[in-house]
Amino acid sequence: MNVELPSLIDPDLWTFVDESRAFYARRPSGRGPGSREELLAFRAAMAAPAECDPRPIAELASALGRSVPVRIHLPVGKPVAGVFLEIHGGGFYMGSAAGSDLRNRRLADALGIAVVSVDYRLAPEHPWPSAPDDCETAALWLVEHAEGRFGTAKLAIGGFSAGATLAMATLVRLRDRGVTAFSGGVLQFGTYDLSATTPAGRLIADEYFLDAYAGNTPDRTHPDLSPLFAELAGLPPIMIVIGSEDILLEDNLAMAGRISDAGVGVDLRIYPASPHGFTGHGTGMGRAAVGHIDAWLRARLGPEA
Numbered sequence: 001m002n003v004e005l006p007s008l009i010d011p012d013l014w015t016f017v018d019e020s021r022a023f024y025a026r027r028p029s030g031r032g033p034g035s036r037e038e039l040l041a042f043r044a045a046m047a048a049p050a051e052c053d054p055r056p057i058a059e060l061a062s063a064l065g066r067s068v069p070v071r072i073h074l075p076v077g078k079p080v081a082g083v084f085l086e087i088h089g090g091g092f093y094m095g096s097a098a099g100s101d102l103r104n105r106r107l108a109d110a111l112g113i114a115v116v117s118v119d120y121r122l123a124p125e126h127p128w129p130s131a132p133d134d135c136e137t138a139a140l141w142l143v144e145h146a147e148g149r150f151g152t153a154k155l156a157i158g159g160f161s162a163g164a165t166l167a168m169a170t171l172v173r174l175r176d177r178g179v180t181a182f183s184g185g186v187l188q189f190g191t192y193d194l195s196a197t198t199p200a201g202r203l204i205a206d207e208y209f210l211d212a213y214a215g216n217t218p219d220r221t222h223p224d225l226s227p228l229f230a231e232l233a234g235l236p237p238i239m240i241v242i243g244s245e246d247i248l249l250e251d252n253l254a255m256a257g258r259i260s261d262a263g264v265g266v267d268l269r270i271y272p273a274s275p276h277g278f279t280g281h282g283t284g285m286g287r288a289a290v291g292h293i294d295a296w297l298r299a300r301l302g303p304e305a
Contacts, residue, residue: 009270016284020273023283029275034208039093049098052105063140069119070138071097073108082154082301083146086117087135089161092213093123113301114150127215128225135170143181154301155182164190168227175234183300188241189276191248192228192255195220200250237265239296243274
């Protein structure tokens with residue numbers, strides 16, 4: 001079967017292509033850090049996250065004898081219809097739950113849901129499996145406490161870039177524990193082969209963040225580190241969001257194929273003229289993708305779900 005990429009793209013999205021190309025012509029993509037020193041410099045140069053109103057609730061989520069800080073955004077003036085566990089991006093080595101505050105505040109009010117963001121430990125100080133341990137901790141805490149705390153047992157999970165990788169790893173861990181409480185996952189441009197053994201994975205083989213995150217792991221095809229190699233049967237439905245100009249496009253296409261082959265529902269959304277991280281940019285294409293994500297989550301977490 002020969003499937004051409006344009007056939008996988010929503011025809012309505014082509015109206016945003018010229019604007020997107022003009023936007024990214026003025027904003028060329030850069031490279032990640034090439035060493036530990038550069039990585040730490042990247043992190044130190046990050047601006048303080050913008051604050052949102054109302055401020056989130058900072059709390060400690062505990063399960064399995066572990067604890068992790070989380071930030072909780074509740075909808076204003078609405079009952080909580082569902083809970084979304086958000087995992088921030090940043091190459092596994094930078095970023096924070098606070099960096100997602102504006103995005104999570106908008107999501108909470110738009111969908112009438114609680115958004116719980118995980119402040120997982122960062123590499124290189126805390127290599128794998130620290131981050132997925134922390135995300136699993138927060139997920140299991142929600143499974144135990146969401147109904148009593150928020151008045152709903154409807155749960156979904158999602159992440160942005162590295163957060164998408166961690167969201168997939170968390171869903172696999174929950175499945176392995178027999179936990180079926182999460183109704184779906186939204187994966188925005190994650191990286192799923194950190195071993196550089198597949199053609200898609202080899203495209204980013206020289207990125208230092210892989211060494212920072214994997215640490216001394218001898219086998220980087222371990223499914224908890226590289227979810228592309230995981231057994232995927234029994235997962236809840238997945239939405240994959242990826243730009244056609246993202247270096248991770250092939251990796252995301254491979255993951256979508258593996259999810260489908262495992263008999264799991266997958267909604268693959270490809271956005272033309274869009275690079276990595278495009279849903280966080282103020283373009284028509286980015287807004288269209290956010291709208292699609294909102295609709296997908298509303299069907300699983302909204303009042304009518």
